[in-house]
Amino acid sequence: xxxxxxxxxxxxxxxxxxxxxxxxxxxxxxxxxxxxxxxxxxxxxxxxxxxxxxxxxxxxxxxxxxxxxxxxxxxxxxxxxxxxxxxxxxxxxxxxxxxxxxxxxxxxxxxxxxxxxxxxxxxxxxxxxxxxxxxxxxxxxxxxxxxxxxxxxxxxxxxxxxxxxxxxxxxxxxxxxxxxxxxxxxxxxxxxxxxxxxxxxxxxxxxxxxxxxxxxxxxxxxxxxxxxxxxxxxxxxxxxxxxxxxxxxxxxxxxxxxxxxxxxxxxxxxxxxxxxxxxxxxxxxxxxxxxxxxxxxxxxxxxxxxxxxxxxxxxxxxxxxxxxxxxxxxxxxxxxxxxx
Amino acid sequence: xxxxxxxxxxxxxxxxxxxxxxxxxxxxxxxxxxxxxxxxxxxxxxxxxxxxxxxxxxxxxxxxxxxxxxxxxxxxxxxxxxxxxxxxxxxxxxxxxxxxxxxxxxxxxxxxxxxxxxxxxxxxxxxxxxxxxxxxxxxxxxxxxxxxxxxxxxxxxxxxxxxxxxxxxxxxxxxxxxxxxxxxxxxxxxxxxxxxxxxxxxxxxxxxxxxxxxxxxxxxxxxxxxxxxxxxxxxxxxxxxxxxxxxxxxxxxxxxxxxxxxxxxxxxxxxxxxxxxxxxxxxxxxxxxxxxxxxxxxxxxxxxxxxxxxxxxxxxxxxxxxxxxxxxxxxxxxxxxxxxxxxxxxxxxxxxxxxxxxxxxxxxxxxxxxxxxxxxxxxxxxxxxxxxxxxxxxxxxxxxxxxxxxxxxxxxxxxxxxxxxxxxxxxxxxxxxxxxxxxxxxxxxxxxxxxxxxxxxxxxxxxxxxxxxxxxxxxxxxxxxxxxxxxxxxxxxxxxxxxxxxxxxxxxxxxxxxxxxxxxxxxxxxxxxxxxxxxxxxxxxxxxxxxxxxxxxxxxxxxxxxxxxxxxxxxxxxxxxxxxxxxxxxxxxxxxxxxxxxxxxxxxxxxxxxxxxx
Numbered sequence: 001x002x003x004x005x006x007x008x009x010x011x012x013x014x015x016x017x018x019x020x021x022x023x024x025x026x027x028x029x030x031x032x033x034x035x036x037x038x039x040x041x042x043x044x045x046x047x048x049x050x051x052x053x054x055x056x057x058x059x060x061x062x063x064x065x066x067x068x069x070x071x072x073x074x075x076x077x078x079x080x081x082x083x084x085x086x087x088x089x090x091x092x093x094x095x096x097x098x099x100x101x102x103x104x105x106x107x108x109x110x111x112x113x114x115x116x117x118x119x120x121x122x123x124x125x126x127x128x129x130x131x132x133x134x135x136x137x138x139x140x141x142x143x144x145x146x147x148x149x150x151x152x153x154x155x156x157x158x159x160x161x162x163x164x165x166x167x168x169x170x171x172x173x174x175x176x177x178x179x180x181x182x183x184x185x186x187x188x189x190x191x192x193x194x195x196x197x198x199x200x201x202x203x204x205x206x207x208x209x210x211x212x213x214x215x216x217x218x219x220x221x222x223x224x225x226x227x228x229x230x231x232x233x234x235x236x237x238x239x240x241x242x243x244x245x246x247x248x249x250x251x252x253x254x255x256x257x258x259x260x261x262x263x264x265x266x267x268x269x270x271x272x273x274x275x276x277x278x279x280x281x282x283x284x285x286x287x288x289x290x291x292x293x294x295x296x297x298x299x300x301x302x303x304x305x306x307x308x309x310x311x312x313x314x315x316x317x318x319x320x321x322x323x324x325x326x327x328x329x330x331x332x333x334x335x336x337x338x339x340x
Numbered sequence: 341x342x343x344x345x346x347x348x349x350x351x352x353x354x355x356x357x358x359x360x361x362x363x364x365x366x367x368x369x370x371x372x373x374x375x376x377x378x379x380x381x382x383x384x385x386x387x388x389x390x391x392x393x394x395x396x397x398x399x400x401x402x403x404x405x406x407x408x409x410x411x412x413x414x415x416x417x418x419x420x421x422x423x424x425x426x427x428x429x430x431x432x433x434x435x436x437x438x439x440x441x442x443x444x445x446x447x448x449x450x451x452x453x454x455x456x457x458x459x460x461x462x463x464x465x466x467x468x469x470x471x472x473x474x475x476x477x478x479x480x481x482x483x484x485x486x487x488x489x490x491x492x493x494x495x496x497x498x499x500x501x502x503x504x505x506x507x508x509x510x511x512x513x514x515x516x517x518x519x520x521x522x523x524x525x526x527x528x529x530x531x532x533x534x535x536x537x538x539x540x541x542x543x544x545x546x547x548x549x550x551x552x553x554x555x556x557x558x559x560x561x562x563x564x565x566x567x568x569x570x571x572x573x574x575x576x577x578x579x580x581x582x583x584x585x586x587x588x589x590x591x592x593x594x595x596x597x598x599x600x601x602x603x604x605x606x607x608x609x610x611x612x613x614x615x616x617x618x619x620x621x622x623x624x625x626x627x628x629x630x631x632x633x634x635x636x637x638x639x640x641x642x643x644x645x646x647x648x649x650x651x652x653x654x655x656x657x658x659x660x661x662x663x664x665x666x667x668x669x670x671x672x673x674x675x676x677x678x679x680x681x682x683x684x685x686x687x688x689x690x691x692x693x694x695x696x697x698x699x700x701x702x703x704x705x706x707x708x709x710x711x712x713x714x715x716x717x718x719x720x721x722x723x724x725x726x727x728x729x730x731x732x733x734x735x736x737x738x739x740x741x742x743x744x745x746x747x748x749x750x751x752x753x754x755x756x757x758x759x760x761x762x763x764x765x766x767x768x769x770x771x772x773x774x775x776x777x778x779x780x781x782x783x784x785x786x787x788x789x790x791x792x793x794x795x796x797x798x799x800x801x802x803x804x805x806x807x808x809x810x811x812x813x814x815x816x817x818x819x820x821x822x823x824x825x826x827x828x829x830x831x832x833x834x835x836x837x838x839x840x841x842x843x844x845x846x847x848x849x850x851x852x853x854x855x856x857x858x859x860x861x862x863x864x865x866x867x868x869x870x871x872x873x874x875x876x877x878x879x880x881x882x883x884x885x886x887x888x889x890x891x892x893x894x895x896x897x898x899x900x901x902x903x904x905x906x907x908x909x910x911x912x913x914x915x916x917x918x919x920x921x922x923x924x925x926x927x928x929x930x931x932x933x934x935x936x937x938x939x940x941x942x943x944x945x946x947x948x949x950x951x952x953x954x
Contacts, residue, residue: 016803018814047798052641055806062803063815068795070644071805072637073667079602079634083641083649084795086625087600091645091795109637112630315620322621327593328760330586330622336576336757337378339567 007045011036014046016066027178027204028057031125032064034181035094038188044092051094052081054101057132058125058204061096075106078113081120082307089308092192095122100130103139103159111168117196118307121188124161124201125178129210147209161201162285162299166278172198173285174298177218178205183229183296190298196306203294217294226289230297232273235265236284238293245269246284246292253283255292273301349564352411354419355513357506358436359428360397361390361404364506368426369406370752372510375523376410377577377754380567383410384719384863385752386418386937391607391690398460403435412566416718416863418751420939423563424516426509428452428483430461437471445477447512449505451484481552483508490548494541504545511549517563521546571756578755580719580748581611584652584678587726589622592648594727595734595766600647602627602638604657607690608746609680612652632660636677640664643673644804646794648730652678655697656687658741659704665739666705669829671804672781672790674733674740674768678726681745683935692935693747695859696910701741702888702917708826710833712736713887715743715859720755722748725885727763734768736836737789743887745860745909747937768792771800778802780813781825787839788832837889843897847873847880853951854901856927858884858914861938865907868943877951884914890921898925903950905930907943 014036022028039049049067053059055074062069068091072080081095095113102110102124113120129147130136136149140161144153165173172194176184184202191198203214217226228238228246236246243258245268256263275281281300287293324330355372357365366387373385388405395402409419421441427433427448440446453467463470468478483505490508491501507524514521525543532539578586592599601624603613617626625642629635636651643649653661658679668675681697683689701713712732716725722744729742771778771793778793778800793800802813808825810816845854847869857865862883869881882897884890898904906915907930915927930946932938 018803045798047796047801050645050795053805062805065803067801068644069801069803069805070641070671071803071807072640073663073806076633076637076664079629079637080641080644082634083600083602083627083638083643084645085641086627086638087598087642087645087647087649088796108630109634112634311625315623315625318620319623324621326760327586327590327622330589330619331576331757331760332574334576335374335378336574337380338574339380339570339572 007043009040009046011040014039014066016064018063020064021060022057023208025207026057027127027202027206028061028125030178030181031123031184031202031204032061034184035123035188036065037181037185038192041189042092042192048091049094050084050091051096052077052084053096054106055132056098056101056130058096058098059101075101075104076109077101078106078109078120078122082113082116082118085118085120086308086311089119089312093120095120097122098125099128099138099140103161103164111164114165114168114170114197114199116307117169117171117304119195119197119309121191121198122200123188124199125204126161126201127204127206127210128213129206131206131209135209160286161199163282165199166282166285166300170199171196171300171302171304172298173201173281173300174198175201175203175285175294175296177203177214177296179218187298190301194301196304217289226293227296228293230271230273230284230295230299232271232298232301235268235270237265237268248280253287253292273298276302349566351413351565352409352415353424353517353563353565354407354409354422355424355426356405356407356422356436356439357426357509358403358405358432359506360431361392361395361402362397363404363428364503365404365406365428368506368510369408371524371527372513373408373752374577375514375519376408377575378523379519380570381410381565382413382415382568382570382754383408384415384418385409386747387750389691398429398431398457400431400435400461403432405432405436410565412568414568416867417937417940420941424513426513428505428509430458430463430467433467433471434461434463437473440476443475443477445479445516446473447479447481447509449483449509450480451482479556481512486548486552487545490544491541494537496537496541500538500541504542507542507545508549508552511546512553515550515553517565521550570754573756575754575756577752578720578723579611579750579752580716580722580744581609581680581750582615583720583722583755584716584726584742584744585612585615585619587723588616588648588650588676588730589619589624590723590760590763591727591730591734591766593760594763595648595730595768597646597648598623598625599650600625600627600639600642601650601652602629602635602642603652604629604632604635606632606654606657608682608749609652609654609657609678611749612678612680632657633664636661636664636675639675640668640671640673643668643675644671644795646792648734649674650676650678652680654680654682655684655700658697658700662705665711666707666709667806668739669705669709669711670806672737672829674737674792676726676729676733676740676742678742678744680749681743689935691746693745693860693937694910694933694935695745695861695908696913696933697743698887698910698913698917701743708830710830710888712738712740712833712836712889713743714740715885715887716748717859717862717883717885719748719751719753723755723758731764731766732836732839734766735789735839736787736832737769737792738833743859748860770794771797773797773799776800779811780804781809781811783828783832787835788828834889837892840886840889840891842893843882843884843891845880845882845897848878849880850900851878851880852901853877853879853903853905853947854898855879855881855943855947856884856904856906856918857881857908858887861907861909864938864940864943868940868947871940872944872947877947879947895922895924898922903928905947905950907938909933909937
C-alpha cells in the first residue's frame with residue numbers, strides 16, 4: 001500500500017533546482033514567490049500543476065517551478081495550455097505570459113482562450129516593454145514612449161488588458177502589483193479557484209529597460225492615494241486616510257471625498273465582482289491615474305460554462321446512447337457488402 | 341423492368357458526370373459508385389470541383405465533375421479518359437469534351453444548350469460542331485423538359501423540379517450499364533423520410549431517365565461489366581479523409597490513449613476534422629482552433645498531457661505550423677501532422693492535387709529539425725499510413741508528417757474492412773514512476789526515444805521546452821551539448837528505419853527501367869507499369885510510402901535496374917531528394933504540375949521514350 005500523500009506544502013516544495021536567472025531587482029522574482037505561496041493554499045497535489053509559457057523574460061517561469069512545465073514558443077502559451085487542459089481537465093493549468101507574448105504575437109490565442117472560457121489561469125506580466133529583446137515598445141506602452149524602436153516616441157495607442165478581457169467576453173479579471181506579495185497571493189488563489197479563464201494582470205517592473213514605469217501609481221509614498229484595492233461586497237474607498245470613494249456620476253465614475261457634497265460610506269459604490277453585466281467593472285478596469293486611482297484586486301469574477309467541462313459533458317452524453325462503442329463497431333457501421 | 345436486348349461485356353468503363361456546381365453532380369457520382377460497388381465491381385472515383393461553392397452559373401470555372409472508373413478486374417485509378425460523359429450544360433461540355441475517348445458517348449441536357457448558355461461557356465457556334473464530335477455517340481436529351489413533364493402533378497415549385505435533373509441523367513446512365521435502381525431508391529427513402537414527396541419526385545425522375553434511355557435505345561448494345569474477382573470479405577466504400585481519421589482512431593485505441601485533434605478548417609483537409617468531430621462516441625476531443633498555429637499548439641499541449649495528438653491541414657497551413665513542429669522536435673513529443681497536399685504555392689489551387697509539399701515537409705523549419713515523413717498512396721491506405729504515422733510518433737517520441745493529397749482525400753474506393761485484432765499493438769515509452777528524479781532527455785538505448793512522463797503522475801514533475809537542454813532538462817548553451825542533442829534527435833529519426841518494411845518492387849526484381857514514385861500516384865504508375873509489362877517491356881515500379889527515413893534496402897533495389905525514372909506531380913522534389921540520398925545513381929524525371937493526376941498514357945509514353953534511347 002502506498003502511503004496517503006500529504007498535500008501540505010510550503011513554497012519551497014514548488015522551487016525547482018534551477019538557478020533563477022532574472023535580473024536582480026526584477027519584479028518577476030516577487031511574482032514567483034507569490035505564486036509558490038498561493039499554490040500551498042490550494043490543496044491540489046503538486047503533480048497536478050502544469051505551468052505553460054510562451055517566450056519572453058516571464059516565460060522562463062516554468063523552469064523555476066518544481067511542477068510539470070512546458071516552455072513554448074512566442075505567443076502560443078494560451079493555445080498550448082488550452083490543449084493541456086482540454087486533454088486532462090483534472091490538471092491545474094497556468095499560462096505565464098507577458099504583454100508582448102499575450103497581446104502582440106499571441107493576441108489571437110489570448111482572446112480566443114478567454115472567449116471559450118477554458119479553465120486556465122493566465123498571469124500576464126505587464127511591464128509595458130519588450131525586455132528579452134532589450135527594450136522595444138510593446139502593445140501596452142503608452143503613446144509617446146521612447147524606446148529603441150520608437151526613438152521619437154510611439155504613435156500607437158496601447159491596449160488596456162482589462163478592456164481586452166471584457167471585450168473578449170472574459171469572466172475573470174484581476175490586477176495586482178508585482179511587489180505586493182500579500183495581495184498577489186490572494187488574487188492567484190482566487191484565480192485558481194475560479195472555474196473558467198482567469199486573467200491576472202501584474203503591473204511588473206522591468207528594472208533594466210523600463211524601470212519605474214508603474215512607480216507613479218505603485219510607489220510606496222503614493223500608492224494608497226493612487227490605487228484602489230477592490231473587494232467584492234465592500235464600498236470602493238481608498239486613500240491614506242480612507243477618505244476618498246468612487247460614485248457613479250451619470251454614465252461615468254467619479255472620485256469623491258467622503259464628508260463632502262453629502263458623500264459618506266453608505267452612498268459610495270459597492271464593488272460587485274459577480275455581476276454578469278460588465279459595465280461598471282469595465283470602467284473600473286480602465287481607470288487611469290491621474291483622473292482616477294488604478295484599480296487592483298479582483299475586478300470581475302463571474303461563473304459561467306467552462307470549455308473543457310462542456311467538452312467532457314458532451315462526450316459523456318453522446319457515449320451513453322451511442323451504438324458505436326469501439327473501432328470495430330465503427331468499421332462495420334454504415335453500408336457494407338460481402339464478396340463471397 | 342425491361343431487359344436490354346443487345347448486351348456486350350467490357351472489362352472496364354469510365355463515366356464522368358459534370359454540370360454546374362449546383363447541379364448535384366457529386367451526389368450523382370456517389371450514388372452511381374455505391375450501386376456499382378454493391379454489384380461487386382472494383383472501382384475508383386474522383387470528384388473534381390471548383391473552390392467556389394457556387395461559381396458563376398454556366399461558366400467553365402463553375403463546372404463540378406465526378407468521375408467513376410469501374411471494372412471487372414482490379415481498378416487502381418479513377419481513369420484518364422471517359423467512355424461516357426454526362427454534361428448538364430455547355431460549360432460542362434467545354435470543360436470535359438477533350439477527356440472523352442474517341443467514339444465515346446456524350447449525354448447532354450439539350451434544354452440547357454440555349455444561345456445564352458452556349459455563349460457563356462465560350463462557344464461561338466454549335467458546341468458539338470465546334471468540338472468536332474461527329475464520330476461520337478451524342479445523345480441530346482431534353483432533360484429539363486422531361487423532368488418538368490414527369491413531375492407536373494407533384495405540385496413542387498419549378499426550382500425543386502429542376503433539382504431532380506441529375507436523377508434523370510443518372511437513370512439514363514443506369515440503363516446504359518444495366519444497373520438496378522433499387523439502391524438509389526432506398527437512399528432517397530432514407531434521406532427524405534420526412535419529406536416523402538421529395539423522395540418520390542427523385543425516384544420518378546430516376547425512373548423517367550431510365551425508361552427514356554431504353555425508349556431511344558441510347559446506346560446499343562448496352563455495356564455490361566461483370567463483378568471483379570475481388571478477395572472475399574466484407575467491404576465498404578471509403579474516401580481518403582475518412583480513412584485517415586479512422587486510422588488515427590484505430591491507433592488511439594491500440595495505444596489505449598485518448599485522441600485529440602486540434603485543427604483549423606482548410607480545403608481539402610477539413611473532412612478529417614469533420615469526421616473526428618463526429619466521433620464523440622469514441623471519446624475524440626476535437627478542437628476547432630482559431631488558426632493553424634493554435635491547431636498544432638493545442639495538439640502539442642494535448643500530447644504533453646498524454647493524448648495521441650493530431651493536427652490536420654493543407655500546404656499553406658503546414659507553412660504556418662512550421663515553428664510549432666520545431667517545438668515538437670525539440671520537446672520530443674509525439675504528434676501527427678496530416679498534410680493533405682493541394683496545388684501551391686500560396687493559396688494556389690485549393691481543390692486540385694499536387695505533390696509539391698515534399699520539401700516543405702522534409703525541411704521547412706529552422707535549425708536541424710528532422711521529422712518522420714510518410715505518404716499514403718490510395719484512398720483506403722490512408723488508414724494504414726495514418727495508423728503507421730501514429731504508431732511511429734508514439735513509439736519513437738517524434739512528430740510525424742503524413743502526406744496525402746486532395747485526390748486521395750476525396751477519392752473513394754472499396755475497402756476490405758480490417759479487424760482491429762489484426763493491427764499491431766502500439767506501446768509508447770512511458771516513464772517509470774519509480775525512476776526518480778525523472779530525466780526528460782534520457783533515451784531508450786535502442787531507438788533513442790526519450791520517455792514520456794504524463795502530467796498528473798506523482799514524482800515525474802519536469803520541464804521541457806524549445807530551449808536546448810541537457811539530459812536532465814536543464815537549459816544549456818554548452819556547445820558540445822547542443823551538437824550532441826542535434827545528433828541524438830537526428831539519430832532517433834534515422835532509427836525508425838529499423839521498424840519499417842523493406843521496399844518491395846512491383847514487377848520483376850531487375851530490368852531495364854525502374855519507375856519510381858511516392859504517395860498518391862501509385863494507381864497510375866502501377867497501371868502504366870502493368871501495361872508496359874504486358875507489352876513486353878522490362879519495367880518495374882518502386883513506390884515509396886516511407887520518405888524519411890527510407891527503407892534500408894533502397895540502394896540495393898535501385899542498383900538492379902539500368903534506368904531509374906522518378907515520376908511525381910511537382911518539378912522533381914523527390915528526384916532531387918534521391919540524388920542527395922543515393923547519389924551513386926542517376927535519375928530521369930517525369931513531372932506534371934497541372935493540378936491533375938498523371939494519365940497512364942503520358943507515363944507510358946515517357947517510359948517508352950527512355951527505353952528506346954540508345
